Amino acid sequence: MASTTSDYDYFTHVDGDLCIFEPSPTEVITQTYVHSIICAFGLIGNVLVIVTYMFYKRAKTMTDVYLYNVAVADLIFVVALPFISYNEQHSWLMGSVACKILRSAYSINLYSGMLLLACISGDRYIAIVQARRSFGTRSHTLIYGRLICSAVWVSAVALTLPTLLYTQRSEEPNMGSEGVTVTCQLSFSRNETAKLMKVVVPSLQMAVGFLLPLVVMVFCYSSIMCTLLRAQNSQKHKAVRVVLAVVVVFIVCHLPYNVTLLTHTLSLFKVRSCVVEKINLSVLDVSRVVAYLHCCLNPILYAFIGVKFRSHFRQIVVDLWCFSKKYIYSARSSPGTSDICTSGLKSSEASNNMSSFSA
Known part of the structure; x- marks a missing residue:
């Protein structure tokens, strides 16, 4: 059996001992509840976006195509999240294949989602800042949008290959006690490969999954804000606040994790104490959430x-209400249902003529 080198199982203590990291019961319970909340809200929100584009709102712009694909990317992750949490708490009972697939799900979501958000900012920059120049070049937007999305998904899968190839379910004997510790993480048969991949994988995550989208978004949205502020229009100023919220939320969500990941990566090949490493890993877990x-x-x-x-x-809410009424009550016992459904349909048709800046 080839020896393996794992990211977080053990490391050499300053005194020559080995450290084993096990989450406390409080951490496990907290993680379970937080992940459940993220999964529930993420599932509801992204499913609504997908259903809207599939049945209610035809994609007419590149941004529509990007938004649909962002929702698909996020949905892949929120569906995988409860399985990840369950397996982490039950020694990866679902096996090695599930280990690889579930670990890769976050990586694909990271790359595809972040690159698509950068594409959205670029499309809005062209539509607003370069509106006059781009007016005649956006007749085939849906084709371009689908081609760009296909390229993003191919790139995300390619960037995820190291995670897919080197992630393994492994069993390590507990030091000084019976039983084994089961992990699912990057494992390598050669030290040279381990040193390379332990730097390459997080570096790609930080560069492509954070820094590149951040630079694109800051440039594009800064230009958009300047253009909107020059327009004396109250609606435009509301759009500025939305743009600012998009950038702030992106930074607040992803900057702490990427800074912690950078710090952890730089310290991988140094001798650390158990206390310091446990603190680093706890901060990494919190920032990842x-x-x-x-x-x-x-x-x-x-x-x-x-x-x-x-x-x-x-309109989705009205349709769901009408659908439930159709099978719970007869038309005679609920005479108002038809009127409500009809009025809801009319309001949906009227909304197709409205326009707004969707941030």
């Missing part, structure tokens, strides 16, 4: 804040 929150906030920031999208959301 904060980053997870972004998948719940994306539908609010990019979809539901728009007037048309809120109208479609209300």
Whole structure:
């Protein structure tokens, strides 16, 4: 059996001992509740976005195509999250295949989601700042949008390959006690590969999954804000606040995790004490959960804040109510149902003629 080198199982203590990290019961309970909340809100929000685009709102712009794909990327992660939490608490009972797939799900969501958010900011920059120059070049926007989204997904899968190939379910004997510790993380048969991948994987996450989208978003949205502020229009100033919220939420959610990840990566090849390493890993876990929150906030920031999208959301609620009434009550016992459903349909049709800046 080849020897393996894992990221977080053990490391050499300053006194030559080995450290074993096990989450406390309080940490496990807290993580379970927080992950459940993220999963519930992320699932509801992103499913509503997908249903809206599939049945209520036809994609007409590149931003629509990007928003749909962002919702798909976030949905992949929130569906995988409860399985990740369950397996982490039950020694990865689902096996090695699930270990690889579930660990890769976050990586694919990270790369595809962040790159798509950068694409949204770029499309809005072209539409608002370069509006006159781009007017004649946006006739085939849906085709371009789908091609760009396909390229983003291919890039996300390619960047996830190291995680998919080297993530393994492994069993390590407990030091000084019976039993084994089961982990699912990056494992390597050669020290040279371990040293390389322990730097490459987090570096790619920070560079492509955070810094590149951040630079693009800051440039594009700063230019958009300057353009909107020059326009003497109250609606435009509301849009400025939305743009600012998009950038602030992105930074607040992802900056702490990436700074902690950078600090942890730089210290991987140094001798650390158990106490310091436990603190570092605890901060990494907390900041990672904060980053997870972004998948719940994306539908609010990019979809539901728009007037048309809120109208479609209300129509979904009306349709669900009508659908339930259809099978619970007969038409005679609920004479008002038809009127409400009809009025809801008319309001949905009228909303298609409304326009707004959806941030």
